Amino acid sequence: MNKFGVLGRLALFTTTLIWGTSFVVLKNTLDSISVMWVLAIRFVIASVLLLLFASKKLKNMDRKSFWGSVLIGVCLALAYIVQTYGLKYTTPGKNSFLTSVYCILVPFFAWGFFHRKPGVHNVLGAVICVAGIGFVALDSGFGNINIGDALTLACGIFYALQIILMEQYISGCDSLSVSAVEFSTSAVICLVGALLFEPAPTYIPSNQILSLLYMGAMCTALCFFLQAWGMKYVPSSTAAMIMTLEAVFGTVFSVIVYHEQVTSRLFIGFVLIFFAVVISETGGELLRKLKKQ
Numbered sequence: 001m002n003k004f005g006v007l008g009r010l011a012l013f014t015t016t017l018i019w020g021t022s023f024v025v026l027k028n029t030l031d032s033i034s035v036m037w038v039l040a041i042r043f044v045i046a047s048v049l050l051l052l053f054a055s056k057k058l059k060n061m062d063r064k065s066f067w068g069s070v071l072i073g074v075c076l077a078l079a080y081i082v083q084t085y086g087l088k089y090t091t092p093g094k095n096s097f098l099t100s101v102y103c104i105l106v107p108f109f110a111w112g113f114f115h116r117k118p119g120v121h122n123v124l125g126a127v128i129c130v131a132g133i134g135f136v137a138l139d140s141g142f143g144n145i146n147i148g149d150a151l152t153l154a155c156g157i158f159y160a161l162q163i164i165l166m167e168q169y170i171s172g173c174d175s176l177s178v179s180a181v182e183f184s185t186s187a188v189i190c191l192v193g194a195l196l197f198e199p200a201p202t203y204i205p206s207n208q209i210l211s212l213l214y215m216g217a218m219c220t221a222l223c224f225f226l227q228a229w230g231m232k233y234v235p236s237s238t239a240a241m242i243m244t245l246e247a248v249f250g251t252v253f254s255v256i257v258y259h260e261q262v263t264s265r266l267f268i269g270f271v272l273i274f275f276a277v278v279i280s281e282t283g284g285e286l287l288r289k290l291k292k293q
Helices: 003-029 035-054 063-088 092-099 102-114 120-137 147-169 175-197 206-230 236-243 245-257 264-292
Strands: none
Touching (some): 003 245, 035 175, 035 206, 063 147, 092 147, 102 120, 175 206
16 A cells, blocks of 8 residues: 555545534534524535635536536535434434435435446345334334434435436546535525525524534535545545444544433444445445455
């Protein structure tokens, strides 16, 4: 492994670590500021930072990539809105693990969009994931799923669509320009939604201002840069393994900071979802290596 391979892995690990902290930070911020305003401020901060760095490159963006990036931004905004409303009614640990279900959905969405049949490992991962969701979300039996958990699961649909659209529209494009348009679109959607449907915050405590800056600058703008840079030097299977740690870090920080109680039932569910994502993301590469031997 060369120097850039090590640094790429470190960049991805740092990304998952920062994203893991975001669930608790966001949960605490929602105590003072409404969902749409939190997201509007977060995306405005991120889009301004990205536009500063991508301003010169945006001129070279073709029409297909531009409108594709707008569509991706719409999906990202919807994913964050549904996920954040879900977080309002569930715990950060459950929110982080249930969000990772989008990794399971992507191969099946690709089947519908690009006619690429999912592999055996994808089907196996989906089955294990469903079992894990049952342990995490169905606390009192079928039909009694918490509204926060249901919304969190629904956000996975929009995250999966975002990834599918990225594959379809932005192949070979400058990733910084795409993200600048993507986050700007999300910022506009959330800002309009906040203005139309939620009262503007009249007072934001200083600690919440720091939280908003952290989520906009660190959890969104910086993490995108680290992820994009790191994946240039790390094999996709390795990157996928590292990125699954986001849910683990999310739960660890929730236990330490938010004092979330992880019961044996929740723990089993978290483990099943984690291994389901690992199998779905890396199982294909493992099978190919076994066939070569």
